[in-house]
Amino acid sequence: MTTLDHSPLTNPAVIPDHVTRINEAKTPTGPGRPGASTAHITASTAHLSVEDIERIGAELEAIRDEVMSSLGQADANYIRRVIRTQRGCEIAGRVLLLGALFPPAFVLGTASLAVAKILENMEIGHNVLHGQWDWMRDPEIHSTTWEWDHVSTAAGWQQTHNYLHHTYTNVQGKDRDIGYNVLRVDPDQPWQPIHLIQPLTNMGLALIFEWGIGMFDLELDDVAEGRATWRDKMPEIKKMARKAGKQLAKDYVVFPALSGPSFVPAAVGALLANTIRNIWSHAVIFCGHFPVEVETFDEERLENETQAEWYVRQMLGSANIEGSALLHIMTGNLSHQIEHHVFPDMPSNRYSTIAPKVRDLCRRYGLPYHSGPMWKQYGGVLWKIARLSVPGGHETIEKRRRKALPVGRKAAATLRRLRDRAVPQAA
């Protein structure tokens, strides 16, 4: 009989049996994990042993268990307060835009609506759809019932984002979020002439990001590559069209019509609010995985990848944005992208509390922890997009990645091994 009460910190070398079982179940077609894999070996992890990696996994799970077992009323109050605030902003914005002919009402209404849409998409919609609040068992705040203020349907988003992107994060050929099929954001992506104009493409994408995501979620490239037919895609296309139609009617027909003589400025206000939300969410999301130093991985890595190696890949493939509490809320706590990728369904208000622990873990194991202020992260994204608009770029990007590696990590690894040898493992 296996014991489910594991204490990874006291004896991190022992991986609980049930974790291994989950790993086995993870490879959909494979027989499971026959032995320790070498998938973890990349430039940034070459100094770590298989045991080190497993220990990192065990330490992270201890962090997760501590948070998940302490969820309570305060967390529930937090998300309900955010939802109330968001709905208040939305109502205020809509009401102000009814009198959009009056310039102050136009400005305040647009700003309020933009804030509402950002909060709805980032801190509420994205996180609720991840199941971060499912533990409350409140049917009104649940990943299976939530629909968000976005042209893509919740179900379509959950498929491409929760499953594909979060499981296969930054794996070439598996994570479709790498460049969203239109940008070359990794030197391993083959260069095409269209990439010459990708700084412009990127700006255009930022303006219509919501629609870009909506189209992206339909996975229409499946048709071009023969994996699906238009007929297969029709039900999803119809669903999105229906949803997008309602969104358009609400923002650009019904509310402007209600404002009577203010029809045009009210519609413009809604368009501006949507655009501000698009530019902001584009910036935040691009800062999450596309800064220069962030690593990408080959598909071979997935073979027999253990849970612990998966954790390490998530940390190496994500980047945080440093800033104020307001910035964290407005990014939906995606400013804690590393923590979010390690624990996608942990309530977002807890990421800030575990961030120092994850950072310290990376320091102790000599792993890079990609974090920086928004200007630095977004600057890195834009620089990379510009550099990769012309062929090549491998060496330049590799150089930047190497520079981001913590110094002294080999010494730290040696010290840790010496320590482990000095203290005999408990039987």
Place this chain on the structure above:
Amino acid sequence: MIAEVVARAARVLFTPLLPDDYLAVVDPLWSARAPRGRIIATRTVGPATTELTIRTGAGWRGHRPGQHVGLGVDLGGRRHWRTYSITSAPDAEHLTVSVTAVPDGSVSVHLARVAQAGELVALGPAGGEFGAEGPLLMISGGSGITPMLGLLRGGALDGNDTVLVHSGRGGHVHADDLDALPATVHRHDSTAGHLQPSDLDTLVPDWRARTLLVCGPAGMIDAFSASADEAGVPCVVERFVSPAPTVLDDGATGGTVTFTTSGVVAEADAVTPLLRAGEDAGALLPSGCRMGICHTCVGRLSAGAVRNLHTGEIEAAEAEGDVIVRTCVSAAAGDCRIDL
């Protein structure tokens, strides 16, 4: 017709949410999407029993006498559901239920001892059938009086010849309310011994000519329904079902998993994810990351209990409210049913 057009236009205004979601910001009772009630008064009606008067919100669809209702209570941020008999009449202004604090019962202890006027509760739909025609003999023990109150106050039995035998140890639950009931009431004190079917001959000599309605402790219900069977007297019982399914302490042993939608039945041990067990048995189930992060594989646990393989925590089905579990990181903790 016009109202329908207006309602549809109003829904477009609030898409992708519902108007109710915004109404709930102003007053949670205005939302019909998830019916709620607000406790407006509490009253002690027994040694461990509290009557809650609840103002029902927009989504409440009423009840019939003798029915029960699920109350959803948030404890530690997590919603728990328990079912209670409704003691008020359908046409009464407010809903009343009586909650007896059960030892170790987190929800009942909260509702009976902690809850104050002003607190919100989620309301399930009224359900259940309890009642009978003709001359009646109601036999109740302790909080078993509650469905009887619902029937008597509800007016369903007006003009009926009804006798109520209510048993209590020392004090009676709802002692002060018994005289106002349209029934002949006998109080039985169980301090000296439980109410027995044989007591009926002296208390209610004509009991064999009546239909028995019984509610109370399980032993009492069993004793009276057996005697009624023996005497050929019709007998209707209302049982309070314990909310917690039996789960073994030592980490459970797995069990039989029934996937209700696909009709597949699988045997699973205590460490095999339900998803894997179902697929091995030939079920086509929704799946994604297979490591507990994407929530694609979720299904409603409609019976039994499962163990979360990450935390070791047990999640158990509840009669009301949905317990949604991730099949890729949950294993059977005894027999269970998943709506997938």
